[in-house]
Amino acid sequence: METKDRYILQFNSDQEIALETKQLKIFYGDYEAISAADLQIPRFKITALIGASGSGKSTFLRSLNRMNDGIANVQGQIWYRDLDLNTKQIDVYAMRRQIGMVFQRPNPFPKSIYENITFALERHGITDKKQLKERVETALKQAALWDEVKDKLNKSALALSGGQAQRLCIARAIALQPDILLLDEPASALDPISTAQLEETLINLKEHYTIVIVTHNLPQAARISDYTAHFSQGTVIEFNDTKDMFTQPKVALTNEYISGDFG
Amino acid sequence: MNAKRNDKIATGLLYTIAGIVILILVLLLGFIIIRGLPQLSWSFLTSPSKAFSSGGGIGIQLFNSLYLLILTMLISLPIALGASIYLNEYAKPGMITNAVRTMIEILSSLPSVVVGLFGFLLFVVQLNLSFSILSGALALTVFNLPLLTRSIEGSLKAISNDQRNGGLALGISKWETVTKIILPAAVPSIVSGVILSAGRVFGEAAALIYTAGQSAPALNFANWNPFNIDSPINPMRPAETLAVHIWKINSEGIMPDATAVSAGSAAVLIIVVLLFNLLARWLGRALYKCLTAA
Amino acid sequence: MDKIRESILTTSRASKLERRGKIISLTCLGGICLVVVAIFGFIAYRGLMTFTSDHVSIIKFLTGTEWNPSVSKNGAPLVGALPMIAGSFLITILATVLAIPFAIGTALMMTDITPKTGTRILQPVLELLVGIPSVVYGFIGLTVVVPAIRTVFGGSGFGILSGTFVLFVMVLPTITSMTVDSLSSVPKDYRSASLALGATRWQTIYKVVLRSATPGILTAIVFGMARAFGEALAVQMVVGNATLMPYSLVAPASTLTSVLTTGIGNTVMGTVQNDALWSLALILLLMSLAFNLAIHLIARRGAMKR
Numbered sequence: 001m002e003t004k005d006r007y008i009l010q011f012n013s014d015q016e017i018a019l020e021t022k023q024l025k026i027f028y029g030d031y032e033a034i035s036a037a038d039l040q041i042p043r044f045k046i047t048a049l050i051g052a053s054g055s056g057k058s059t060f061l062r063s064l065n066r067m068n069d070g071i072a073n074v075q076g077q078i079w080y081r082d083l084d085l086n087t088k089q090i091d092v093y094a095m096r097r098q099i100g101m102v103f104q105r106p107n108p109f110p111k112s113i114y115e116n117i118t119f120a121l122e123r124h125g126i127t128d129k130k131q132l133k134e135r136v137e138t139a140l141k142q143a144a145l146w147d148e149v150k151d152k153l154n155k156s157a158l159a160l161s162g163g164q165a166q167r168l169c170i171a172r173a174i175a176l177q178p179d180i181l182l183l184d185e186p187a188s189a190l191d192p193i194s195t196a197q198l199e200e201t202l203i204n205l206k207e208h209y210t211i212v213i214v215t216h217n218l219p220q221a222a223r224i225s226d227y228t229a230h231f232s233q234g235t236v237i238e239f240n241d242t243k244d245m246f247t248q249p250k251v252a253l254t255n256e257y258i259s260g261d262f263g
Numbered sequence: 264m265n266a267k268r269n270d271k272i273a274t275g276l277l278y279t280i281a282g283i284v285i286l287i288l289v290l291l292l293g294f295i296i297i298r299g300l301p302q303l304s305w306s307f308l309t310s311p312s313k314a315f316s317s318g319g320g321i322g323i324q325l326f327n328s329l330y331l332l333i334l335t336m337l338i339s340l341p342i343a344l345g346a347s348i349y350l351n352e353y354a355k356p357g358m359i360t361n362a363v364r365t366m367i368e369i370l371s372s373l374p375s376v377v378v379g380l381f382g383f384l385l386f387v388v389q390l391n392l393s394f395s396i397l398s399g400a401l402a403l404t405v406f407n408l409p410l411l412t413r414s415i416e417g418s419l420k421a422i423s424n425d426q427r428n429g430g431l432a433l434g435i436s437k438w439e440t441v442t443k444i445i446l447p448a449a450v451p452s453i454v455s456g457v458i459l460s461a462g463r464v465f466g467e468a469a470a471l472i473y474t475a476g477q478s479a480p481a482l483n484f485a486n487w488n489p490f491n492i493d494s495p496i497n498p499m500r501p502a503e504t505l506a507v508h509i510w511k512i513n514s515e516g517i518m519p520d521a522t523a524v525s526a527g528s529a530a531v532l533i534i535v536v537l538l539f540n541l542l543a544r545w546l547g548r549a550l551y552k553c554l555t556a557a
Numbered sequence: 558m559d560k561i562r563e564s565i566l567t568t569s570r571a572s573k574l575e576r577r578g579k580i581i582s583l584t585c586l587g588g589i590c591l592v593v594v595a596i597f598g599f600i601a602y603r604g605l606m607t608f609t610s611d612h613v614s615i616i617k618f619l620t621g622t623e624w625n626p627s628v629s630k631n632g633a634p635l636v637g638a639l640p641m642i643a644g645s646f647l648i649t650i651l652a653t654v655l656a657i658p659f660a661i662g663t664a665l666m667m668t669d670i671t672p673k674t675g676t677r678i679l680q681p682v683l684e685l686l687v688g689i690p691s692v693v694y695g696f697i698g699l700t701v702v703v704p705a706i707r708t709v710f711g712g713s714g715f716g717i718l719s720g721t722f723v724l725f726v727m728v729l730p731t732i733t734s735m736t737v738d739s740l741s742s743v744p745k746d747y748r749s750a751s752l753a754l755g756a757t758r759w760q761t762i763y764k765v766v767l768r769s770a771t772p773g774i775l776t777a778i779v780f781g782m783a784r785a786f787g788e789a790l791a792v793q794m795v796v797g798n799a800t801l802m803p804y805s806l807v808a809p810a811s812t813l814t815s816v817l818t819t820g821i822g823n824t825v826m827g828t829v830q831n832d833a834l835w836s837l838a839l840i841l842l843l844m845s846l847a848f849n850l851a852i853h854l855i856a857r858r859g860a861m862k863r
Contacts (some may be wrong), residue, residue, distance in 0.1 A: 266756075266757045266759075269757070269760075270757035270758055270759040270760070273759040273762075274670060274758070277662045277665055277666050277670055278666070278670075280658065280659055281663050281675065281679060284663050284679070284682060284729065285679070287686075287729075288682045288685055288686055289685075291697060292685070294697060294701065295693070295697070335595050341585070342585045342588060342589070343585075344585070345581055345584065345585025345586065346582065346585040346588075348585075349579075349583050349585065349586045352582075353582065363586065365849075366590050367589060367590075367855075370589065370596075371848065372780075372783055372845055372849055373596065373787070373842070374786070374787025374789065374841055374845060375787070375789065375812065376602065376787065376814050376817055376818060376838075377596070377838060377841055377842055378596070378819065380821065380835075380838050381595070381596045381599055381600060383821070384603065385595065385599060396702050404667035405592055405596075405673075409589070410593070410766075421813035434569075434571065436571035436572065436574045436575035436578070437575055437578075438575050438577070438578025438579065439571070439574055439578075442578070462688055463688075465690075466688075466690025466691070466693070468690070468691065469691070469814075469818065472790075472818065472822075473821055473822065477822075502605055506690050506692045509690075509692045509693070509696055510692045510695065510790050513695070514794060514819075525696050526696075526700075527699075529692075532692075533689060534692065536688045536689070537685070540684065540685075540688060541689075
């Protein structure tokens with residue numbers, strides 16, 4: 001089989017690009033976690049970031065909405081709506097409203113289920129009671145949680161199971177109606193049934209949202225994503241259509257990784 | 264065998280030592296209770312003290328202690344909250360932060376008499392507040408701030424970073440994430456810390472003798488106008504507290520029943536501190552349950 | 558124009574809140590630092606008056622054994638602070654030395670001998686001992702310790718020995734609880750390794766646990782000393798307050814704090830008598846700083862060893 005050192009898929013002009021990084025470098029002190037990553041995130045698709053532990057995929061993801069501010073030194077450009085997000089003129093809070101994030105461990109606030117969702121909405125100026133109620137319901141429905149919690153919206157969110165709590169965190173993020181949803185290994189703390197529910201939720205969500213998901217679970221990446229980027233030692237070594245990548249990897253390292261010889 | 268014998272002797276010695284320490288506490292508490300409890304009565308707790316004759320109470324001193332405690336907490340809590348938020352959430356590790364931490368450490372280890380003398384110089388003399396509840400409350404604030412700040416910082420630190428990330432990722436400012444999510448989550452342990460520090464403030468005397476003063480003028484409990492000199496809530500009146508009272512009557516030695524009054528006052532002080540301790544535990548646990556309950 | 562783009566480029570409510578919050582909290586922190594600076598400034602200013610405007614030599618102040626500020630001799634007031642300095646150091650050292658075996662013993666009970674029951678009983682005991690206000694200690698010293706010493710040794714009963722016993726109980730919980738912290742930070746592996754080699758429990762404690770916890774225990778001791786040195790009212794109530802060089806443990810003596818608490822109210826601001834007292838306060842402040850420095854040095858040396 002013919003192999004290359006690196007293969008990055010270039011989109012045609014008919015595919016809308018939601019987010020694009022150019023020459024992104026990330027340092028923790030002197031340590032270079034990401035060296036010159038270039039990646040285009042297509043709109044209304046699910047893009048999976050895979051790679052061995054320490055390959056830099058989570059660091060990369062966290063830099064996209066500047067969650068690494070004050071932790072890592074991020075250089076290079078992150079283009080979103082013709083704006084470079086990695087500049088001083090960007091208001092990070094307004095930006096994060098558009099580019100939300102869900103984390104590895106479910107982290108519902110110690111408040112009621114209802115308040116978990118309305119909290120951020122109120123902070124962003126949506127205070128009308130009726131509108132809040134609608135948003136809560138829509139978000140919970142989109143996150144496939146509504147039927148389970150509609151009778152206990154005023155109960156503490158801390159009483160939810162891990163899978164429910166994670167879907168609440170997704171509901172909380174999409175209630176803001178963001179453009180892009182960044183997910184950092186959202187299913188790694190969940191049992192198989194909750195994981196399956198979460199995957200179904202994500203597939204339904206891509207109709208309205210651009211989703212970037214970091215995952216350790218290769219079958220999961222294969223099941224739900226449209227495109228996959230393989231990170232190795234701080235760079236993207238292969239980015240391609242998920243089907244193509246999992247059936248005919250173009251880079252030898254990717255082949256080793258997905259066939260389980262490595263990592 | 265020698266080693267085995269030594270082991271036995273050492274173990275026996277350690278048990279003896281621990282026994283003695285427990286015995287000391289039992290004797291201390293026993294003394295206070297046996298000598299102090301018989302003094303306690305409603306009239307002792309509510310009537311004013313008498314300087315030259317026996318039969319006086321501690322009513323005004325008790326009220327002063329409580330009022331001073333509340334004022335001190337009202338001033339020190341917001342400052343300690345702000346300072347601990349900055350230290351735990353904003354301060355970047357480095358020279359300046361280290362220097363600030365060292366300063367707080369130094370403040371917390373200053374003898375309380377030094378804090379009292381500083382309070383005397385700045386509040387009583389320089390700012391012309393004279394011997395007053397306000398001067399006392401400010402001195403106690405200086406005394407209380409470093410400990411309260413450290414205790415609140417510890418409470419904030421105990422809240423998982425996941426919560427901070429959760430708030431930030433929704434486009435909420437760090438400030439609101441901290442004040443509306445982290446702080447409420449930390450309330451149970453903050454409350455415990457505050458009540459424990461209240462116990463310390465309640466029993467403090469050295470910082471007060473030259474700030475709140477050593478006299479307890481008669482109060483008119485029907486007059487709640489803070490500007491009247493005999494109003495209980497006038498912050499500008501001198502106010503001897505319970506702890507200062509014990510010190511004063513014992514060092515002056517003109518009150519005929521000083522020992523009895525001191526024993527009664529000491530019992531009240533200990534009981535209040537004990538109550539604070541129990542309250543801190545109970546309230547902390549209850550609030551935690553309340554917060555995490557389904 | 559793209560609304561989202563616009564929102565990202567304008568300062569949001571969150572940004573404004575963030576800036577305001579940062580300023581508010583920084584002000585609080587700055588306020589505390591300002592207080593620390595002010596304490597040092599005020600007390601140094603007042604305390605140095607004795608040497609600047611009253612022309613007392615620092616050496617004479619620190620080594621003179623006669624304290625009688627209202628009397629002048631050879632043009633300078635008699636302000637020899639050595640009796641108080643000696644009293645403070647004597648009481649502090651005696652109380653700490655007495656407390657060390659009890660503190661380490663109690664701490665070992667809680668960490669190595671009977672961790673469960675030991676902690677369940679001794680932890681509350683320590684918390685209660687810490688919680689008892691110092692005037693209560695002073696009062697008990699006055700009504701129990703002083704008469705007891707009077708009965709045994711004769712004299713008035715007031716003096717260094719009474720102060721030592723009172724301070725012993727006061728610093729005991731401080732030293733103990735910090736020793737517990739340092740003992741329990743010794744890794745469990747050290748203990749099991751030593752026991753597995755056939756050492757008895759005492760040999761393990763003595764040769765392994767106490768050795769590796771030494772920096773922490775030293776810190777605990779210095780903390781205890783700092784507390785003893787700065788304690789005012791409890792000591793003042795039992796020490797006798799005679800500004801004489803301590804010549805006997807059971808004769809009235811005085812400490813820096815005891816002279817300060819009795820003196821400040823009885824002297825007029827700006828007089829030599831008053832200035833001399835502020836100089837004592839300055840010594841107290843500098844000693845507190847020295848204890849802090851010692852703790853830092855111990856911590857640094859302890860960290861270097863690892």
